[in-house]
Amino acid sequence: MITTKGLTKVYRSRGRDVVALDDVDLHVRQGEVFGVVGTSGAGKSTLIRCVNLLERPTAGTVTVDGVELTALAGSEQRAGRELREARRRIGMVFQHFNLLSSRTVQQNVELPLEIIGLDRHDRRRKAAELLDLVGLADKARSYPSQLSGGQKQRVGIARALAGDPKVLLSDEATSALDPETTRSVLKLLRELNQQLGLTVLLITHEMDVIKSVCDSAALMRGGKVVETGQLTDLLADGRSQIARDLFPLGDFGTGREDRTVLEITFQGDAPAQPFVSQLARTYQIDINILGAAAETIAGRLVGRMRVELPGSHTDNVVPIGYLRQQGLQVDVLDLSNGAAA
Numbered sequence: 001m002i003t004t005k006g007l008t009k010v011y012r013s014r015g016r017d018v019v020a021l022d023d024v025d026l027h028v029r030q031g032e033v034f035g036v037v038g039t040s041g042a043g044k045s046t047l048i049r050c051v052n053l054l055e056r057p058t059a060g061t062v063t064v065d066g067v068e069l070t071a072l073a074g075s076e077q078r079a080g081r082e083l084r085e086a087r088r089r090i091g092m093v094f095q096h097f098n099l100l101s102s103r104t105v106q107q108n109v110e111l112p113l114e115i116i117g118l119d120r121h122d123r124r125r126k127a128a129e130l131l132d133l134v135g136l137a138d139k140a141r142s143y144p145s146q147l148s149g150g151q152k153q154r155v156g157i158a159r160a161l162a163g164d165p166k167v168l169l170s171d172e173a174t175s176a177l178d179p180e181t182t183r184s185v186l187k188l189l190r191e192l193n194q195q196l197g198l199t200v201l202l203i204t205h206e207m208d209v210i211k212s213v214c215d216s217a218a219l220m221r222g223g224k225v226v227e228t229g230q231l232t233d234l235l236a237d238g239r240s241q242i243a244r245d246l247f248p249l250g251d252f253g254t255g256r257e258d259r260t261v262l263e264i265t266f267q268g269d270a271p272a273q274p275f276v277s278q279l280a281r282t283y284q285i286d287i288n289i290l291g292a293a294a295e296t297i298a299g300r301l302v303g304r305m306r307v308e309l310p311g312s313h314t315d316n317v318v319p320i321g322y323l324r325q326q327g328l329q330v331d332v333l334d335l336s337n338g339a340a341a
């Protein structure tokens, strides 16, 4: 649904070049919620602004719903007709809501419909439908200043849906909200994704957002996508940085050479098995549990556990094979750098 190829954006700032995006290839499948995560300055905002061509990339292509936006003329306010039409199919939600304070909630939602020239009656009907969809039917006549942060963001979402977009871009939509409001706004995004078949590309600096709402994710660092995939696949990959960030397990164990540290990932029904005690009993070994966490990710129960076994990797080939036979993902940690061997 959204594909970028070789997407590069270089800003010229105080006489020097800042590479905000460096050859980014991204693929967001139709109907999924895709999260881009990364620390400040990683290039996330630039990416989302290039995807709807609010910024024109220095190089590379952006294709949304089969239309190559980068091949269409203009950018920002000077967009050509074809680009404006393609953009109408891309809704955008902002961190600070960007509502007009002098207009009521209803009038804010009507704004994009006014711009496309819809008549008053149809605008009202459509705005009322959208406010109902986001649970704010009773606030139509209120002004933004009379709303909570979560309600303002719901108005922002209703406005973003006015052009019946197939794609919703969300730029840190929950960063200004408290944890409980964040959860309810993310739940709304998920519901809209499912009810309307909306593809959602969101950027965030919070791993919790990825955990609670995303099907797939990409990790950005220094303008590059350093890792991307479906969460269920990433979680099954012991080398995945995203999986480690979703499950910060802390302790790496004693670091002694005569010990083996394993990271065990389980999904679906596997957690129901008491595999640690079975392993201890079967092989008569003492198992030291260093850390464990279980979460529902992409609607699926996923857990990760770090354990330490006595003996070297070679000594533990058989117990490791036993765990793998139980359908568990097992990675042996290389303690010299904390990565899976």
Ligand SMILES: Nc1ncnc2c1ncn2[C@@H]1O[C@H](COP(=O)(O)OP(=O)(O)OP(=O)(O)O)[C@@H](O)[C@H]1O
Pocket: 011, 012, 013, 018, 019, 020, 038, 039, 040, 041, 042, 043, 044, 045, 046, 047, 205
């Ligand atoms: N208009 C601009 N002119 C010059 N440099 C810019 C401009 N916009 C962004 N940058 C630079 O590009 C890099 C990426 O910025 P970007 O805002 O995309 O990162 P981000 O991951 O969204 O960060 P944050 O989470 O802090 O918003 C940074 O080094 C930033 O300073």
